[in-house]
Amino acid sequence: MEFGPLIKYYRTQKGITQKELAAGICSIPHLSKIENNSKDANEETISLLLERLEVSFEEMEEKEELIKSLLKDFGEKINFYLRDEIEIIFNRLKEIEHVIPFSAHMYSYELYKYRYLLFKGLLAEADTQRDILSKQKKNFSQHEMYLFRYYNAVSLILKGNHKKADEIFDELSAENNNETTNGELLYHWALVKSALDQPGHAIHFGRLALQIFMNQHNFYRILHNLMLLGINYTNSKIYEEAQVCFNHLIRNAELLKEEKMLPQIYHNMGYLQDKMNNVKEALHYYEKSLSLQPVKNQHYLVTLYGIGEINYNLNLIENAKECFLQVKSLSKDIGIKKQGLLAEFYLIHMDSPEKAIKYLELKVIPYLEGSKEHKEELIRYYKLLSEHYNQQGKYLEAVNYLSKIT
């Protein structure tokens, strides 16, 4: 504990002058030097000064230990994704926040605070915290610097900037001789690779993370990781493995009544069945998922859109129309653009395929190109447009879209 600044803090807070505090204990210049940390005082002097300030020396020493153990716990709870316990520990740290700057854990605390804000999805506040930390980074230890860069990558994931996050993970891994043993980091990296349409890499990092989480008996993260692996096996067309992951997840989540995860798992099982062209099974799982989603949020929107598409493909046009109209209105309400644009594309297509093609070029393609994370979908649309123009004899336009694919 940095006792000098701590004494100055309590003296100022109580409105006592240096002369009053030092009287009978030490000289004023000596106190001044202690407060500015330019001179080490002996334990007895510190004790007397703290006693006059009605602060217990032993209590402060205990608090130092408490901060250390709370921070350690906090890191563990984040790693184990224990939401309620994270909240409890963070509140306990908040209670002693005023003494933390005088402890040896000042930067660790501020870093964990940054992580907490990211965990809660409070991005604006997290940005403010990042800026505060950025000013202090030259004082960070090697480990603190590692955490700061890692948390910046987490922040970029939450903002959808996966490319930049990937670069940070690459650097961190290279600095560790590509031997990262941090399951949480590997899981986040797998998420990034998945978003960047690199399912092979996502499976690689996901499997490494899964092994670590299994060794730790890290239950929630095992489930999250299995879900991520299932999605990436699906995207890699390794359907049997994907099915194993989702069946395993369904069994466990149903058994443990994991109500929050079940609709997401059902949706992803629907996504797998959809890719395998098991249309009826896909619809069954999507509908099961939707029935368990009471809140009309982003997940609800994605599932409803999936149902709309399957109905369209089954030629149940009226059902599809109803879904797409709902998706369109909901996407406006919650500010999610992608599904809204695609639903509109289908709605226009029902009346006029020609107009739908124009809409695709003017609205959907620019959006997907702008987001830079829908490569596979873009290629599909480029092919569609290229074939369309080829059919019409507009070869220049056809070649233009073909060249975008390569």
Next chain:
Amino acid sequence: MKKAIILLFSFSLLVFATPGNDVNNQHTSYDLVKTNIQPAQADPIYPPVG
């Protein structure tokens, strides 16, 4: 005369070699768009970042 026969022969070859339009096999742009938007576009739901 010989030249005219060769020209006529070449022309008839050209006519026969050109594929005829099969009325039953014509794809309209509508059909093309209809068949090509079939692949699934739905997204998966990702687990939380935390």
